[in-house]
Amino acid sequence: MKPWNNRAWFLVLPMLLLVAFSAVIPLMTVVNYSVQDTFGDNKFFWAGVEWFRKTLHSERFVSALIRNLIFSGIILAVEVPLGVLIALRMPKKGIGVPICLVLMSLPLLIPFNVVGTIWQVFGRNDIGLLGGTLKSLGFDYNYVSNPVHAWVTLIVMDVWHWTSLVVLLCYAGLASIPDAYYQAAQIDGASGWARFRYIQLPKLSRVLTIAVLLRFMDSFMIYTEPFVVTGGGPGNATTFLSIDLVKMATREFNLGGAAAMSLIYFLIILLVSWVFYTVMTRHED
Amino acid sequence: MDLSWMAWTKPTAIFFVVIALLIAGMATWERISPGGSPRVGVLRLKTHRGDRLFITLLGSAFIHLAWLGLTPFSLWGALIVSAIYGTLVFSFV
Incomplete structure (x- = not known):
């Protein structure tokens, strides 16, 4: 007897x-x-492949790509360990659980453009809480004119907005580990690090794969928040691929160039996502 | 149905027809020889033939981009390199 029915497709x-x-x-x-x-x-x-040739030889594209890769690298390096750490520290039972879960979910519920607006105002050194406080402490903070400050503002904003996603995924992963594992570790006298390394981390590998993939793809495609906060500036310091792409397609009405750029952008995302997925799931079989 | 907004051209239509034929070919191959012939190849990854097609297509796209970005020669060269690459992927990956 056939064990499956292909009509289910x-x-x-x-x-x-x-x-x-x-x-x-x-x-x-x-x-x-x-x-x-x-x-x-x-x-x-x-036009044949001319748009592709132009895009690949364009300094504008290469610079935006490098900026994007650096941004995604920093985001992953900060948000994933921080998310795991917070998930490990979150209460496992009691009233603290719903409180922490709601607090963690809040940034995720805010629309992207609102997040951008919040941080744009928050960071201003004339009326913003962050900018004003830093200014009163003697820091010459100005994300509008200083590229480093603009980058730090965007990174902190993204960490604030999206670390919760990693936390929630990891928390769900941790909650699914049966108590028997911890009891066995306790009997063996395992240290906190050994418990994390040999029980929690392997059990988190699936959710971490999803978290890394989601955060890479989202940060690599980031548009709204940097557009609202810095508009790609100062100069081109925070002009990521998506911002450049929209500029090319809608302001310059260069549809061919924008299409070629989108396809290269898409292929890079596809390649990096495949590499991440393959590396992180290669031991599962 | 007016599809002029999609701006179809003969070369791009051929491109998509080839991709569709490849997928149909893979479905037929699966029908003839079910299971996807899993194996662990030189990359030390367990791959099925669908994975090998994906690796071939993705790699070929990058071969074409690298060819365009690094050489002034015709894209037929990139196509030949991609065909060799695809054969190697299906043989050893």
Whole structure:
């Protein structure tokens, strides 16, 4: 007897249609745009791979890409360990659990543009709490004119906004570890570090994979918050790929160049996500 | 149905038809030889033939981009390198 029924695949059909209309068809259109030039009025002219060649040789693209990779690297290096640490320190039972969970969820509920606006005001050294406090302490903090300050502001903002996601994922992972593991560790006299290294960390590997993937993809695609806070400046100091892409597509109406850039951007995300996923799940089989 | 907004061209249509044919070919292959022939190759990763196709396509995209970015030659060269790369992936990965 056949152990499965292939007709069950029809149940996937609605999702397949949704993905087709929300992802595949737009992606196909972007591919079509990337090999053509347009001046509007739905008229297109064949350009071949020229947009790709131009993008790959453009200093503007390479700089934005490097900025994006550095930003994502810093975000992962800060948010993942911090998220794990907070999840480990969160209460396991009692009234503290719902309080901590609600507090952790709050930043995630705030829309991206509101987060940007909050931090834009918060960081201003004339009226903002952070900027004003730093100024009164003698720091010459100004994220509008100083690139380092702009970067620090964006990183702190992202850590504030998204570390909770890592915390919640890790907390769920920790909650699913049966008590028997801890009891066995206690009998063996395992130290706190040994318990973390040999029980908690291996059990967290799946949620950490998801957390790293989500945080990498989100930080690599970040747009709204830096756009609202710094607008890509000072100069181009915080112009990430997405900001540059929108500028190229909507302000310069360079659809071919923007399409080629989007596809390269997409391929990089696909490659890095695949590498992360493969490296983090290679021992599961 | 007016699809002019999608700005289709013959080369891009051929590109997507080839991708669709590859996926259909993989489905037929799976039908003939079920299980996806899992193995651990030179990358020390357990891969099925679908993974190998994915690695081939993704790698080929980067080969083409590198070719465009680093050489002034025609893309046919990148296609030949990608075909060799794909053969190696399906043989050893």
